[in-house]
Amino acid sequence: MSGAGCAALLPNEWRAGVAPAPLPDGVTVGDWVAFADAQTGKLDEANGRTRDAIGIVERCETRDTEAVKKARRGWFRRMVG
Numbered sequence: 257m258s259g260a261g262c263a264a265l266l267p268n269e270w271r272a273g274v275a276p277a278p279l280p281d282g283v284t285v286g287d288w289v290a291f292a293d294a295q296t297g298k299l300d301e302a303n304g305r306t307r308d309a310i311g312i313v314e315r316c317e318t319r320d321t322e323a324v325k326k327a328r329r330g331w332f333r334r335m336v337g
Contacts, residue, residue, distance in 0.1 A: 262316035266309055274302040
């Protein structure tokens with residue numbers, strides 16, 4: 257099996273999560289609309305990371321399963337494919 261565990265394939269900076277959009281300094285409706293738009297972008301980023309992390313772990317598990325199957329074959333079969 258590979259020396260890298262599945263969690264090691266995820267970017268370290270993802271541990272901190274996605275920072276929220278900064279609250280607006282102004283009090284106008286436009287300021288709050290801009291904030292809501294920015295916050296929605298941050299939510300999209302966080303959801304994207306979740307989807308990416310699930311995909312990475314799934315591919316890692318598939319890789320590991322295939323490696324175990326290959327390792328269980330006899331030494332000659334491992335040599336020829």
